[in-house]
Amino acid sequence: MLEQYAESRLTFFHYGADTWEGSWLDCRTVPSLGLIGRLLATLSEPAETRYTWDSLLLAVSDQPIQHRPQFRCAAWEARQLVRRTWGRDAGRLICVRYFQTCTNVYVLKPKCVCVFGYPSLKYSHPHSLLKTTAALCGQIVQFKLSDIGEGIREVTVKEWFVKEGDTVSQFDSICEVQSDKASVTITSRYDGIIKKLYYNLDDIAYVGKPLVDIETEALKDSEEDVVETPAVSHDEHTHQEIKGQKTLATPAVRRLAMENNIKLSEVVGSGKDGRILKEDILNYLEKQTGAILPPSPKAEIVPPPPKPKDRTIPIPISKPLVFTGKDKTEPVKGFQKAMVKTMSAALKIPHFGYCDEVDLTELVKLREELKPIAFARGIKLSFMPFFLKAASLGLLQFPILNASVDENCQNITYKASHNIGIAMDTEQGLIVPNVKNVQICSLFEIASELNRLQKLGSVGQLSTTDLTGGTFTLSNIGSIGGTYAKAVILPPEVAIGALGSIKALPRFNQKGEVYKAQIMNVSWSADHRIIDGATMSRFSNLWKSYLENPAFMLLDLK
Amino acid sequence: MLVLFSMKNCFKLLSNHKVPTAGFKNTVKNGLILQSVSNDVYQNLAVEDWIHDHMNLEGKPILFFWRNSPSVVIGRHQNPWQECNLNLMREEGIKLARRRSGGGTVYHDMGNINLTFFTTKKKYDRMENMKLVVRAMNAVQPQLDVRATKRFDLLLDGQFKISGTASKIGRTTAYHHCTLLCSTDGTFLSSLLKSPYQGIKSNATASIPSVVKNLLEKDPTLTCEVLVNAIAAEYAAYHQIDNHINLINPTDETLFPGINSKAKELQTWEWIYGKTPKFSINTSFNILYEQSHLEIKVFIDIKNGRIEICNIEAPNHWLPLEICNKLNSSFIGSKFCPIETNMLTSILLRTCPEDRKLHSKWNILCENIKGIM
Numbered sequence: 001m002l003e004q005y006a007e008s009r010l011t012f013f014h015y016g017a018d019t020w021e022g023s024w025l026d027c028r029t030v031p032s033l034g035l036i037g038r039l040l041a042t043l044s045e046p047a048e049t050r051y052t053w054d055s056l057l058l059a060v061s062d063q064p065i066q067h068r069p070q071f072r073c074a075a076w077e078a079r080q081l082v083r084r085t086w087g088r089d090a091g092r093l094i095c096v097r098y099f100q101t102c103t104n105v106y107v108l109k110p111k112c113v114c115v116f117g118y119p120s121l122k123y124s125h126p127h128s129l130l131k132t133t134a135a136l137c138g139q140i141v142q143f144k145l146s147d148i149g150e151g152i153r154e155v156t157v158k159e160w161f162v163k164e165g166d167t168v169s170q171f172d173s174i175c176e177v178q179s180d181k182a183s184v185t186i187t188s189r190y191d192g193i194i195k196k197l198y199y200n201l202d203d204i205a206y207v208g209k210p211l212v213d214i215e216t217e218a219l220k221d222s223e224e225d226v227v228e229t230p231a232v233s234h235d236e237h238t239h240q241e242i243k244g245q246k247t248l249a250t251p252a253v254r255r256l257a258m259e260n261n262i263k264l265s266e267v268v269g270s271g272k273d274g275r276i277l278k279e280d281i282l283n284y285l286e287k288q289t290g291a292i293l294p295p296s297p298k299a300e301i302v303p304p305p306p307k308p309k310d311r312t313i314p315i316p317i318s319k320p321l322v323f324t325g326k327d328k329t330e331p332v333k334g335f336q337k338a339m340v341k342t343m344s345a346a347l348k349i350p351h352f353g354y355c356d357e358v359d360l361t362e363l364v365k366l367r368e369e370l371k372p373i374a375f376a377r378g379i380k381l382s383f384m385p386f387f388l389k390a391a392s393l394g395l396l397q398f399p400i401l402n403a404s405v406d407e408n409c410q411n412i413t414y415k416a417s418h419n420i421g422i423a424m425d426t427e428q429g430l431i432v433p434n435v436k437n438v439q440i441c442s443l444f445e446i447a448s449e450l451n452r453l454q455k456l457g458s459v460g461q462l463s464t465t466d467l468t469g470g471t472f473t474l475s476n477i478g479s480i481g482g483t484y485a486k487a488v489i490l491p492p493e494v495a496i497g498a499l500g501s502i503k504a505l506p507r508f509n510q511k512g513e514v515y516k517a518q519i520m521n522v523s524w525s526a527d528h529r530i531i532d533g534a535t536m537s538r539f540s541n542l543w544k545s546y547l548e549n550p551a552f553m554l555l556d557l558k
Numbered sequence: 559m560l561v562l563f564s565m566k567n568c569f570k571l572l573s574n575h576k577v578p579t580a581g582f583k584n585t586v587k588n589g590l591i592l593q594s595v596s597n598d599v600y601q602n603l604a605v606e607d608w609i610h611d612h613m614n615l616e617g618k619p620i621l622f623f624w625r626n627s628p629s630v631v632i633g634r635h636q637n638p639w640q641e642c643n644l645n646l647m648r649e650e651g652i653k654l655a656r657r658r659s660g661g662g663t664v665y666h667d668m669g670n671i672n673l674t675f676f677t678t679k680k681k682y683d684r685m686e687n688m689k690l691v692v693r694a695m696n697a698v699q700p701q702l703d704v705r706a707t708k709r710f711d712l713l714l715d716g717q718f719k720i721s722g723t724a725s726k727i728g729r730t731t732a733y734h735h736c737t738l739l740c741s742t743d744g745t746f747l748s749s750l751l752k753s754p755y756q757g758i759k760s761n762a763t764a765s766i767p768s769v770v771k772n773l774l775e776k777d778p779t780l781t782c783e784v785l786v787n788a789i790a791a792e793y794a795a796y797h798q799i800d801n802h803i804n805l806i807n808p809t810d811e812t813l814f815p816g817i818n819s820k821a822k823e824l825q826t827w828e829w830i831y832g833k834t835p836k837f838s839i840n841t842s843f844n845i846l847y848e849q850s851h852l853e854i855k856v857f858i859d860i861k862n863g864r865i866e867i868c869n870i871e872a873p874n875h876w877l878p879l880e881i882c883n884k885l886n887s888s889f890i891g892s893k894f895c896p897i898e899t900n901m902l903t904s905i906l907l908r909t910c911p912e913d914r915k916l917h918s919k920w921n922i923l924c925e926n927i928k929g930i931m
Contacts, residue, residue: 148727149682158635158835171729176634178763181710183634183660184727201835202761333891334864335898338905341888345909407911431901460897461648464921467904491908 140195142210143174148184154206155179157199162212166194174212177205192216248275256281266319274324335429346488352528353486354536358544360502360518366550374447384422385446387474387499390546392418392438393556395472398539400531402471404492409529421470421490422450424457425480432490433462434470439558474499478520487525494527495536588618589797591790592806599629599655599666601808604821606733607658608814609676615731620676621793623786623803626666629653630750633661633724637762637834639755645929646750648896656830659735661724662765665750669741669772671782673789675734682732684710684725691721691738694792698784699777710736711768718771740782741774755930757841757856762834827893832863843926847919852876854923856930860894870927877919881910885923896928 148155155177162174168188177184195213199205249257249264253276257264260281267284269276332340363386374381395402395418404413421434433453435446456462471493477485478501485498500521507517522544526536546553594602602624609620630642630652638644638654641663647654666672675687688706695704703715712721725734747770773780786803794801811818823829842855852873859867868889872882888906892898903924907917 149679149732150684159833178635178660181633181659181661181723182725182727183658185729187729331891334893335901335905337891338888338902342905342908428898428901431904460900462900464900464904464924467900468907468917468921 140213140215141190141192143189143212143214145177145186145205145207145209145211147207148179148182152179152182152207154204155184157201157203157205158183160197160201162194162197164194164197168192168194168214186211188214190214190216249277253278253281260285268322274322339429342490343488345491349489349491349494350528351486351489351525352533352536353523353525354533354540355484355521355523356540356544358520358522359507359548360520361516363547363550364502364518374444377444379444379448379451381447382450383502384450384474384476385443386547386550387476388420388422388435388438388446388450389441389443390543390553391420391472391474391497393546393553394539394543396439396556396558397542398535400535401495401526401539403494403530404471405494405527405530412530415471417469417471419469419471421473421493422453423473423475423477424454426457426460428460431457431462431467432470432473433457433466434473436469473497478502483521485523487523489525489527494531496525498523498525589793589799590618590620591793591799591801591803592620592622593786593803594622594624594808595805596808597625597627597668598808598821599626599631599653600821600824601817602626602672603631603655603657603824604817605806605808605814606674606735607820607824608817610658610726610728610731610733612814613676613731615676615678615681619681619797620674621790622674622676623790624672624674625668625670625782626672627653628665628667628746629655630663630665631655631657632663633763633765634658634726634833635660635763635835636663636765637758637760637837638831639834639837639839639931640753640758640760640762641765642751643749643754644931645754652750654830655824656833657724659724659726659733660763662722662763663751664722664737665742665747666737667742667746669739669743669774669782671738671740671785673736673738677732677734679727679730679732682725682727682734684723684734687734688712688721688723688736690792690796691736691789694789695780695785697792698788699780702777702780712736712738714771714773714776717769719768720771720773738785739770739772740780740785741772742770744770744772755839755841757839758837759840760835760837762837827863827895831893831895834860834863836861838867839930841930843930845922845926847876847922854926856927858889858894863894865889865892865894870923872923877916877923881916881920884910885920894931896931899924899928899931 145155156179157175158178159176160174161176162168162172168174169191170188172188174186174188174194177186192214195215197212198210205211248269254264256278257267257276262281262284264276267276267280268274270280360383363383367381367383367386371381399414400412402415402418404415405411406413417436418438419434419436420438421432423430423432433456435441435449435453438446441449453462453466456466470490473487473490473493473496475485475487475496475498478499481501483500483503485500487496487498489496500523502518502520504516505519506514507519509515522540524536524540546556592605594605596602605622605624609622613620628650630647632638632641632654634657636656638656642654644654646652664670673691677683685706688710691712692704692706695702704720705713705716707713710723711719714720720739721736723734723736725732751765751767773785790803791801793799806813808814808821809818826832836859838857838859840857842853845852845854855869855871857867857869857871858865868886870882870886870889884906885903888902889899892902903920907920910916910920
């Protein structure tokens with residue numbers, strides 16, 4: 001009579017006549033297990049409620065009590081079948097219950113479906129409410145748009161903060177609606193999962209009509225939907241709040257855990273947000289060698305502490321700490337995407353690095369002298385103008401460092417202008433504006449230009465001209481920190497220098513005495529296809545000599 | 559009649575999470591009148607948010623006065639590109655803020671008073687508030703012809719708008735704020751609130767432009783201070799509370815814990831521009847290049863302030879198709895913002911073949927595109 005089906009879904013039928021006619025109960029199958037049952041009923045209406053169930057056995061009748069023996073018979077048959085298939089222990093887990101439905105239909109439903117390791121029941125039909133004493137599942141509630149005041153009857157939905165499938169807690173914002181210059185935030189009255197949104201953006205929503213459907217997770221005993229008193233919920237959840245962490249689990253799961261003497265806090269939830277599912281309990285059970293332990297009635301329900309407001313930190317049970325942080329993936333877009341492109345192109349250039357140390361003691365003294373004069377003219381004088389000018393003088397001697405190669409490295413263009421770029425760190429990211437024609441600028445002019453670029457860069461108003469046309473770059477990473485760096489050449493340039501921070505270090509002078517020197521490290525990178533180490537080294541030495549003895553710059557200044 | 563005193567106790571008594579009403583002796587009717595010492599629009603908006611979120615206004619309504627340095631404030635669901643001249647604002651350094659209440663766009667400066675009436679959701683009554691303001695003004699100047707309209711605006715002499723209104727309703731509290739034009743720069747206002755951007759298609763709430771007038775023009779005695787005092791007196795009389803205007807500093811974390819992070823959130827790009835409802839731009843502009851006119855067509859779809867679909871069509875002979883496509887695909891996902899566009903395009907230029915003509919064309923194109931942002 002009872003056969004094995006490969007796969008199917010549970011269907012609800014109405015029992016019309018006296019007979020139990022054969023329609024095979026459709027049931028879900030677990031991969032290697034098949035479960036069978038028989039639904040003894042006749043189909044009365046074509047479009048029936050369909051449930052996907054992870055357990056089975058539903059016998060439905062709209063006849064009252066006198067037919068109960070047949071129900072029992074069906075239940076007994078099912079239990080036998082389960083026992084035969086999976087053994088005695090599994091069979092013990094099946095028991096039957098009688099429920100009365102709202103439409104006066106009896107439903108026979110086994111209690112523990114966990115055997116089959118399926119996620120909990122999903123309702124597809126919100127209106128067929130089974131008023132059960134133990135719900136294996138949540139109840140779908142229609143959340144209506146409440147009165148906003150001032151006699152407003154309709155509003156426009158402007159923004160949704162949730163979508164179907166999201167979990168919400170009471171008082172979470174669901175959406176923003178607008179009515180006649182008033183913007184209203186609608187908050188949820190229930191905890192649960194959003195099942196359906198009744199409106200799209202810019203639709204008109206009506207007061208008193210449903211706004212969303214929420215599947216509430218738990219039917220609290222009194223079925224009140226507003227839990228205002230925190231004390232009540234505290235009691236309900238005490239036995240889960242051992243480590244101050246509330247464990248998420250439906251009442252059916254909690255009952256199962258309770259009956260099997262399992263502490264929910266010891267079970268690792270595999271559901272969404274660490275929710276404990278039936279299979280988690282089962283897996284935990286499996287790990288226990290024995291079968292069902294003798295229930296100790298109130299063991300894991302820790303009664304509320306006798307002392308009035310004793311919120312002392314509970315003694316931590318030595319368990320591994322569970323980290324519930326989640327990875328966040330987001331697409332690379334906009335500015336970052338552009339950087340990806342540039343840097344990928346840059347790495348096609350074979351780089352070589354060359355580092356050196358520069359003694360800036362003399363330069364520091366010089367700058368101190370010149371700073372007030374520049375300030376009097378309204379300009380902030382940093383070290384960068386000196387570095388730029390020295391670099392430009394060096395580039396005059398080694399023009400290949402101010403060149404550019406085409407894509408296939410077939411032609412070298414020696415650029416006439418020294419447009420030296422300064423790497424700048426802004427809110428938007430790394431930008432490299434450049435100072436044009438450094439070769440014809442005085443130190444003061446370079447300083448004022450740098451001031452201008454810095455001011456514009458901080459507000460993000462640099463023009464395209466400022467940002468393009470660079471031929472050589474200096475990156476003052478030392479202003480943030482660091483000593484050595486390996487800078488990446490910005491195409492279409494062929495060289496770049498990274499300046500470390502200036503540190504006071506002991507050095508030997510000509511006479512062999514130790515003195516306090518201001519030392520800065522510079523790290524050059526160059527395109528090895530057209531520039532060799534010797535050239536870079538000579539350029540670096542020249543640049544260094546200009547900075548270590550600023551008076552030398554005067555000889556070559558143009 | 560401005561009394562500066564420590565507000566700590568007062569707020570503690572009114573806050574949700576502190577001991578409520580224990581110390582308040584006057585149980586008949588309570589309330590507070592506040593005035594902000596700051597002229598920063600973001601800080602003042604943050605005060606509104608803070609009071610809305612954290613205070614229990616049961617039986618204790620609050621009136622809040624604030625004035626801002628020149629700024630444009632758009633409503634929660636509005637589109638700044640549609641409402642104001644962003645280019646002019648950037649040039650002049652005018653701030654843009656998005657408030658949390660609905661309604662239209664307004665220009666604030668020191669000649670404009672903002673009033674916020676905080677009440678519980680049940681006591682929310684905009685007409686009552688506007689009537690109060692009208693009574694206060696008539697108390698100062700009985701001949702003044704000021705009336706509240708059905709849309710809760712205030713009209714002077716039956717035709718000039720002197721006040722606009724907006725409100726926000728939350729779970730338990732609500733606020734209704736309105737402006738009052740005393741001595742605002744009218745010409746500047748009209749130039750700022752006129753959008754030069756063409757071809758915008760959007761479902762965002764549109765502002766309804768009106769002819770405005772300053773109260774000061776009508777009657778030189780109606781300065782901001784006079785009006786503030788008058789309205790405060792009327793409010794105090796109505797709610798039977800002391801006529802004390804309490805000065806508050808919106809950056810004081812001890813009074814308003816967490817307010818600075820609210821103010822910061824109001825300044826983020828994601829809030830001001832990113833909360834714009836989905837819209838699309840369908841426009842074209844002409845470029846003069848070497849004595850020839852070229853028409854560039856632009857179709858852009860923007861969601862959350864970021865470009866979702868980008869189709870910039872330039873004549874094929876002028877700019878090769880693959881360069882155009884490169885530009886289009888690089889814009890996708892980036893903010894609809896001239897700053898970001900600027901940086902994007904200059905970085906992209908590095909990966910383009912080295913061609914002076916191409917670069918200059920690219921630059922011209924990008925400058926024009928920035929013009930529509």
